[in-house]
Amino acid sequence: xxxxxxxxxxxxxxxxxxxxxxxxxxxxxxxxxxxxxxxxxxxxxxxxxxxxxxxxxxxxxxxxxxxxxxxxxxxxxxxxxxxxxxxxxxxxxxxxxxxxxxxxxxxxxxxxxxxxxxxxxxxxxxxxxxxxxxxxxxxxxxxxxxxxxxxxxxxxxxxxxxxxxxxxxxxxxxxxxxxxxxxxxxxxxxxxxxxxxxxxxxxxxxxxxxxxxxxxxxxxxxxxxxxxxxxxxxxxxxxxxxxxxxxxxxxxxxxxxxxxxxxxxxxxxxxxxxxxxxxxxxxxxxxxxxxxxxxxxxxxxxxxxxxxxxxxxxxxxxxxxxxxxxxxxxxxxxxxxxxxxxxxxxxxxxxxxxxxxxxxxxxxxxxxxxxxxxxxxxxxxxxxxxxxxxxxxxxxxxxxxxxxxxxxxxxxxxxxxxxxxxxxxxxxxxxxxxxxxxxxxxxxxxxxxxxxxxxxxxxxxxxxxxxxxxxxx
Amino acid sequence: xxxxxxxxxxxxxxxxxxxxxxxxxxxxxxxxxxxxxxxxxxxxxxxxxxxxxxxxxxxxxxxxxxxxxxxxxxxxxxxxxxxxxxxxxxxxxxxxxxxxxxxxxxxxxxxxxxxxxxxxxxxxxxxxxxxxxxxxxxxxxxxxxxxxxxxxxxxxxxxxxxxxxxxxxxxxxxxxxxxxxxxxxxxxxxxxxxxxxxxxxxxxxxxxxxxxxxxxxxxxxxxxxxxxxxxxxxxxxxxxxxxxxxxxxxxxxxxxxxxxxxxxxxxxxxxxxxxxxxxxxxxxxxxxxxxxxxxxxxxxxxxxxxxxxxxxxxxxxxxxxxxxxxxxxxxxxxxxxxxxxxxxxxxxxxxxxxxxxxxxxxxxxxxxxxxxxxxxxxxxxxxxxxxxxxxxxxxxxxxxxxxxxxxxxxxxxxxxxxxxxxxxxxxxxxxxxxxxxxxxxxxxxxxxxxxxxxxxxxxxxxxxxxxxxxxxx
Numbered sequence: 001x002x003x004x005x006x007x008x009x010x011x012x013x014x015x016x017x018x019x020x021x022x023x024x025x026x027x028x029x030x031x032x033x034x035x036x037x038x039x040x041x042x043x044x045x046x047x048x049x050x051x052x053x054x055x056x057x058x059x060x061x062x063x064x065x066x067x068x069x070x071x072x073x074x075x076x077x078x079x080x081x082x083x084x085x086x087x088x089x090x091x092x093x094x095x096x097x098x099x100x101x102x103x104x105x106x107x108x109x110x111x112x113x114x115x116x117x118x119x120x121x122x123x124x125x126x127x128x129x130x131x132x133x134x135x136x137x138x139x140x141x142x143x144x145x146x147x148x149x150x151x152x153x154x155x156x157x158x159x160x161x162x163x164x165x166x167x168x169x170x171x172x173x174x175x176x177x178x179x180x181x182x183x184x185x186x187x188x189x190x191x192x193x194x195x196x197x198x199x200x201x202x203x204x205x206x207x208x209x210x211x212x213x214x215x216x217x218x219x220x221x222x223x224x225x226x227x228x229x230x231x232x233x234x235x236x237x238x239x240x241x242x243x244x245x246x247x248x249x250x251x252x253x254x255x256x257x258x259x260x261x262x263x264x265x266x267x268x269x270x271x272x273x274x275x276x277x278x279x280x281x282x283x284x285x286x287x288x289x290x291x292x293x294x295x296x297x298x299x300x301x302x303x304x305x306x307x308x309x310x311x312x313x314x315x316x317x318x319x320x321x322x323x324x325x326x327x328x329x330x331x332x333x334x335x336x337x338x339x340x341x342x343x344x345x346x347x348x349x350x351x352x353x354x355x356x357x358x359x360x361x362x363x364x365x366x367x368x369x370x371x372x373x374x375x376x377x378x379x380x381x382x383x384x385x386x387x388x389x390x391x392x393x394x395x396x397x398x399x400x401x402x403x404x405x406x407x408x409x410x411x412x413x414x415x416x417x418x419x420x421x422x423x424x425x426x427x428x429x430x431x432x433x434x435x436x437x438x439x440x441x442x443x444x445x446x447x448x449x450x451x452x453x454x455x456x457x458x459x460x461x462x463x464x465x466x467x468x469x470x471x472x473x
Numbered sequence: 474x475x476x477x478x479x480x481x482x483x484x485x486x487x488x489x490x491x492x493x494x495x496x497x498x499x500x501x502x503x504x505x506x507x508x509x510x511x512x513x514x515x516x517x518x519x520x521x522x523x524x525x526x527x528x529x530x531x532x533x534x535x536x537x538x539x540x541x542x543x544x545x546x547x548x549x550x551x552x553x554x555x556x557x558x559x560x561x562x563x564x565x566x567x568x569x570x571x572x573x574x575x576x577x578x579x580x581x582x583x584x585x586x587x588x589x590x591x592x593x594x595x596x597x598x599x600x601x602x603x604x605x606x607x608x609x610x611x612x613x614x615x616x617x618x619x620x621x622x623x624x625x626x627x628x629x630x631x632x633x634x635x636x637x638x639x640x641x642x643x644x645x646x647x648x649x650x651x652x653x654x655x656x657x658x659x660x661x662x663x664x665x666x667x668x669x670x671x672x673x674x675x676x677x678x679x680x681x682x683x684x685x686x687x688x689x690x691x692x693x694x695x696x697x698x699x700x701x702x703x704x705x706x707x708x709x710x711x712x713x714x715x716x717x718x719x720x721x722x723x724x725x726x727x728x729x730x731x732x733x734x735x736x737x738x739x740x741x742x743x744x745x746x747x748x749x750x751x752x753x754x755x756x757x758x759x760x761x762x763x764x765x766x767x768x769x770x771x772x773x774x775x776x777x778x779x780x781x782x783x784x785x786x787x788x789x790x791x792x793x794x795x796x797x798x799x800x801x802x803x804x805x806x807x808x809x810x811x812x813x814x815x816x817x818x819x820x821x822x823x824x825x826x827x828x829x830x831x832x833x834x835x836x837x838x839x840x841x842x843x844x845x846x847x848x849x850x851x852x853x854x855x856x857x858x859x860x861x862x863x864x865x866x867x868x869x870x871x872x873x874x875x876x877x878x879x880x881x882x883x884x885x886x887x888x889x890x891x892x893x894x895x896x897x898x899x900x901x902x903x904x905x906x907x908x909x910x911x912x913x914x915x916x917x918x919x920x921x922x923x924x925x926x927x928x929x930x931x932x933x934x935x936x937x938x939x940x941x942x943x944x945x946x
Contacts, residue, residue, distance in 0.1 A: 103825070103826075103827055105709065105710075105713060105826065105827055106825055106826040106827050107826075108825070108826075149662065150662050150666075152660050152662075156659065156660060157659075160637075161660060163666070163669075164633075164637065173917060173921060175920075177916075177917040177920065178917060179915060179917040179918055179921065180915045180917070180918075181915060181918060183893070183895075184825040184826075184827075184893065185823045185824075185825065185857060185893075185894065185895050185898070186629065186630075186823065186826075186855075186856040186857055186858070187625050187629060187634060187823045187853070187856050187857065187858045187895070187898040187899050188823060188895035188897070188898060189622065189623050189625075189673055189895070189897045189898065189899055189900065189901045189902070190895055190896065190897050190902055190906070190909075190910055190913075190914060191673075191902060191910060191914060191918065191919075191922050191940055191941075192670060192673065192674055192678075192918075192921075192922045192925060192940075193623075193636070193669050193670065193672070193673055194918055194921055194922075196636075196666050196669030196670070197665060197666065197669070197670055197925075199666070200662055200664075200665065200666050201665055205665075217716045217717065217720065219720060220717075220720075236578065237578075240578060243690045243763075244690065244693075244763065245763070245764060246763065246764050247690065247692060247693075247721070247722070247762065247763030247764060248720070248721040248722075248763075249720070249721075249764075289720065290716075290717065290718070290719065290720030290721075291718060291719050291720060291722075291766050291771065292765075292766055293764050293765060293766055298764065350658045350659065350660045350661060351658070352576070352579055352581070352657040352658065353576075353578065353579040353581075353657075353659075354576055354578055354579050354657075380660070382659075383659040383660050384658060384659055384660065385659070385660045420656070420657065420658075421658065422656075422658050422660070422661035422662070422663055423663065424661070424662045424663045425658070425660040425661060425662065426660050426662055427662065428662045429662070429663055429664060433663070436663075437663055437664060440663075441663060441664060442652060442653045442654060443650075444646060444650040444651060444652040444653070445652055445653075445654060445664065445665075445667055446664075447648075447650065448646060448652065448665075448667055448929060449664050449665045449667075451928040451929055452665060452670075452925055452928055452929070454928065455924040455925055455927065455928035456921060456924055456925070467664055467665075468664075
């Protein structure tokens with residue numbers, strides 16, 4: 001049973017650290033980007049070191065007070081906000097934002113968990129290296145949160161998810177003990193991989209305080225193209241063809257549908273649509289090559305071969321950095337256009353690559369049975385990860401479809417599940433998808449997760465209600 | 474407390490499955506490659522399906538009988554052999570060797586855990602794809618064992634360890650419940666990553682029964698070179714230079730010292746030494762490229778740049794497949810040459826890349842203080858993973874140094890630990906390195922491992938004594 005952070009308990013917590021490590025939780029720490037959750041007012045802790053985090057967790061554990069870890073606050077599933085239950089301590093690592101060390105020759109960077117993702121990228125670039133994790137919120141997301149949620153983004157196709165970019169972590173476990181696992185090793189087979197257990201656990205098994213991150217050589221030249229594909233299936237065939245042409249050099253491969261362009265035109269007319277006639281489907285391709293191969297000619301060769309194979313109809317290769325940025329701004333502004341239109345229901349899903357075209361077709365058919373909706377389906381098609389968002393017909397609003405939302409969500413998630421997919425490809429479970437987990441996850445997995453949670457966090461203080469239902473709710 | 478598999482209990486186990494699923498454990502299942510452990514005679518189970526594995530584990534759990542999982546038997550740390558304690562059930566998946574499905578367009582292959590690694594590679598090749606896990610024992614190691622031990626090998630530099638090549642697993646947990654996690658997804662953030670917890674757990678948390686494996690495009694052309702480097706530090710600089718030249722195209726980068734050539738000459742004179750004068754250090758480089766770049770000219774360009782930079786003195790680029798195979802046979806036969814010489818002590822260690830040259834230098838100095846020994850240090854230098862083996866001086870034998878072995882082991886492992894390295898880079902802990910784990914591992918990690926073990930395997934039936942000390946020993 002957890003206890004609320006009463007003023008007595010808050011005083012006990014405050015006694016452990018200097019006074020400036022605490023503040024009243026402000027609005028910024030009690031909300032999340034989509035405004036669907038509102039946290040309870042309470043105490044915000046701003047520790048300056050791993051030892052201070054350990055002190056806080058130890059005290060919270062002794063008093064059985066819940067702890068809500070807060071990264072950059074950019075998560076989309078409510079993992080950073082506790083609406084109900086005992087009043088928690090909100091623990092933000094925003095004052096721990098030192099890049100501890102960079103080892104360019106090892107391709108390793110060690111950062112405090114509170115370092116903003118863009119700052120990690122910049123520190124890598126300063127050392128002549130690439131940190132390839134890249135996502136819309138990179139200007140405010142923090143690396144500790146990126147790891148705790150195993151963030152994805154546009155670079156996954158080539159470089160993997162956040163967990164694949166991490167060699168080691170330092171973390172405070174729910175007991176308040178520090179796990180010193182900040183390894184720079186590429187190979188280490190000594191026991192269970194706690195790193196991978198804490199990564200993606202969304203703060204329910206402990207607090208990541210620092211990470212050893214993998215860097216990569218920066219490709220010596222890059223190239224960007226937009227290609228009109230004949231269908232989503234053709235997009236996947238184009239990806240296979242591209243791999244034959246340039247091997248590992250494909251840095252991004254993003255699907256964009258006509259609906260995305262239409263929403264941009266409607267809400268953000270300053271974003272230029274480069275197509276004379278907007279195609280039903282196109283892909284944004286980014287190559288990053290090293291060696292003598294020229295990206296523009298590789299893209300030209302790919303386009304010629306793909307047209308020969310009947311996969312593409314039209315295409316544009318960026319002739320300079322500005323054109324490349326213009327192509328990317330289309331992809332990057334679609335989420336904002338979606339927000340302005342206002343979705344009835346949005347889904348971060350993945351399916352096996354082979355099922356992706358069928359999913360798009362069948363999803364459209366099933367949703368049409370429920371009524372008149374617009375679907376904006378876009379995203380990381382090379383990973384099988386689609387942002388599949390359902391919008392009201394023109395003239396209707398989100399509010400007009402409150403009743404249908406659960407139906408639509410269920411329909412999409414059921415279809416994903418039938419196809420062997422995931423109802424949370426990159427955003428995580430948070431508080432938003434706990435019921436989905438209970439419905440769709442393998443029961444043995446859920447049992448094992450609960451057993452691990454109970455073993456490492458017997459009082460259930462760490463982010464209660466996220467990922468797994470809290471014991472007392 | 475565990476119970477021995479008495480004849481009564483064996484009869485109870487046998488009642489659960491058809492009779493031909495059992496045999497008396499033969500010599501092959503009671504030994505390991507280096508002959509340092511000898512298992513107790515007992516019952517061998519040969520299940521044909523995941524359900525049969527589940528039945529066996531359920532019965533063993535009810536009777537508290539230990540289960541020793543047996544893959545291909547090629548592990549080098551005694552993880553597959555129980556010498557002492559209650560008589561166990563030996564469970565081999567060698568009858569489960571079906572490649573269940575190949576999805577070339579998804580770059581995914583699903584295999585039973587009992588499929589031999591070379592057969593996985595062959596099935597991938599038949600589909601025009603590459604499964605890049607490659608190691609000396611690939612002709613007899615099984616993929617379930619490769620995953621349970623998170624196997625390494627020569628392809629790690631480019632493609633990662635076994636865990637990095639696995640999208641999903643199916644496993645029987647110690648309760649006998651089946652975890653259905655055979656996902657083909659590239660992105661799935663729904664809860665704790667049980668896959669990564671079971672991978673590398675060496676059969677102590679359950680039995681992997683099948684895996685969804687990542688395939689890759691086959692590079693369209695490959696090239697092999699041997700280059701004489703001026704020092705181990707120069708080898709690492711050469712690797713950085715190679716990355717600038719060919720990006721992600723380096724498939725292997727192996728360090729070989731003069732001692733390795735000397736042992737080959739002494740024990741396997743049929744292996745040709747291509748050097749006129751054997752260098753102190755050389756590297757074997759394998760490129761696998763796609764696109765217009767020619768591997769031989771890339772290697773020539775690299776060699777010229779490296780000579781310019783003072784990193785290499787001499788080099789040979791394979792002119793055909795036979796020469797490439799000859800270069801590789803040097804690297805591949807060093808372990809056998811070592812076996813014939815007979816090491817006093819052998820170590821599978823890793824250190825941060827930046828510490829690697831210092832480790833080699835300092836290791837030599839410290840060992841020389843103990844007496845006259847020969848050191849054969851070779852391996853996956855791009856991963857910081859060295860096989861660091863200490864041999865008697867000429868005229869002496871392994872038996873002459875029984876007394877010094879623990880000292881040497883301790884000295885090497887202490888040095889590795891001082892440098893932030895790992896005393897088991899790719900072979901795992903097994904039974905051989907349990908005491909090392911207790912000495913060197915982070916105490917918080919050990920506590921967490923014990924808590925997880927107790928949570929998932931409360932009776933301690935799964936591979937007791939491996940990785941973690943058994944409760945009753």
